[in-house]
Amino acid sequence: MISLLGYLPFIQRIYRQFKSGQAGPGPSAGQQSIVETRFLRMTLDHDTGEMNGNVLEGAFAGRSLNQLTLDQLLELLTECTREDEESAQLLRAYLGRVHGDEWQQSQADSQAAEVSGGMTHREAYEILGLEEGADEEEIRAAHRSLMQKLHPDRGGSTYLASKINRAKEVLLGKQ
Template identity: 45%
Template sequence: MPLTLLVVVMAVVAWFWLRNQPASQRKPAILKLVLVSGILMVVLLAITGRLYIVFALLAFLFPLLRRVLPSLLMGRMSGLGTGDASAKPGNQSHVSSNILKMTLDHDSGTMSGEIVEGPMAGRALADMGEDEFIELLQYCRGQDEDSARLLETYLDRRFGDSWRTDDPAGDDSAEESEPENSSSGGALSDSEALDILGLEPGASRDQIIQAHRRVMQKMHPDRGGSNYLAARVNEAKERLLS
């Protein structure tokens, strides 16, 4: 009974710890929990004389591990090999407009954002419903074209094409706001360019090129991004290399 109670307490503590982790850090946190739990389980089984259960489980899972483990290790090594010491914590890019501030997590490819101006200022996009997004989109289209393009990209990543059926402007507006070679309405500052590529001041030429390649893999239109975001990434690279 005390052992069962200990397991329950540890599980509750682990759950609260995981819940308090930033969204961008939850995947690594889960991996840490799995690793620590596995080690504790092996120690516990060894103390109770039931270590044979681990060997039996490994023998059962060996065919699966032999196929999955190499690819996992190669993916991890690849991530370490392309790591950038000048990247920001969490490996993120930030793209801002007059109304919105967006964050793209390089590891997960997820996009989050908040409203910084207008009637809905201060709200996080993750807490909004689809009807509210249409209202916000109409406001952005009337106030700032860049904000409208940025929000459309977010909606495409979150809802796919479903939100367009509720868009009063229809597909024509999407085509007009996302031309083939779209670009931003204003020149980027060095600070904005660094934010977009997820770099710190003083990044070298090679680091800028590597960061551009990494971010473009997430923001390219062929990978769920948009022409607008791809143009901003290219502008950021050109600004920092000029």
Template identity: 50%
Template sequence: MIYLLISGILLVVLLAAGRSFVNANPTVLARNLRIYGGIFLIVLAAVFAFGGRFVFAVPLFGLGLSILGSSGLRGLSGGYKPTKTSGQQSRVRTAMVEMELDHDTGVMTGTVLTGGYQGRGLDDLGEDDLQAFWRETAQDGQSQQLIEAYLDRRLAGWREHFQANGADRQGSAASAGPMTDEEAYQILGLSPDAGHAEIRAAHRRLMKRVHPDQGGSGFLAAKINEAKDTLLRGH
């Protein structure tokens, strides 16, 4: 009777594995074979245990768990784990500049929206041009904080150099108003259908990039926190 059950289980596993072999790519196939193999050994251990043959059941059960591993057990549990999509970007826009932060590399790029350098990319501006634009942003505190976040990453020691040339730092302008959901999704680099867990995961990932304690920008960190709070209130 036990051998009949084992044969039936083995047949089911082989059929499922054959179907996966036809439809899956190599990575998925390897994962599925590991899962099916682990399941087979665990079920086989249960059959031996039911028959009182614990000397076989215990090692088979341990081997099955070992083959499944933590990734296989997560796949069987069906638990949700947010995954980061390659190529995601966060976008922050003020009156004078739009900045993008690449989630993968932490590289920050920007485009000038108004003023004497309108339409120019920040990466295309030399040090003198960046200093001139930084002075222009004195009229808008949020724009100035955003360009300073970019300068902190691109030019070491820019503060001493720029301020020594007579550029006075202006205070931050008042907030432009409550952040909209659209702005919040752009800042976190998420689509409008992102769920609660994805919002929190994107927030944690970005804060590692821009937190002031890690040499990042206080302004960007505040924007990312505001974006998270805005979207979680909506959820």
């Protein structure tokens, strides 16, 4: 397996060329570069500048990158970032080439949803057993009552306690 760190300058140069619309100084008689990381095997066609790859590991193993939606690619990026930074860097180069700046906005939107735990105001009201539009005092009282019953120290689950805490944060705007 080729270590990506040694190829990082090469990948960065390729990425800059892709962003500027250049595939290289001229035709290269069908040459391709192949870089393999833990999660990805990527190819770059020197003539066309086309970049593609296959997923080697993880939730999308066995699939070609060009078959994945942007949301799926971002899921893969999250997995790569967690497990293998070399794969994440390579996937970022691919995303920049294929999706331009769009992927970064989608990633930011995705991260914002993660920060809020993906919880909507409606879900938060339901978790706390409140009607939409409840005021701060009602939210705090419902939170306190539920935590007294469901806190892990009182035999409740950590999962439920975290959901109750998150619901209060979402409704009180502490995201």
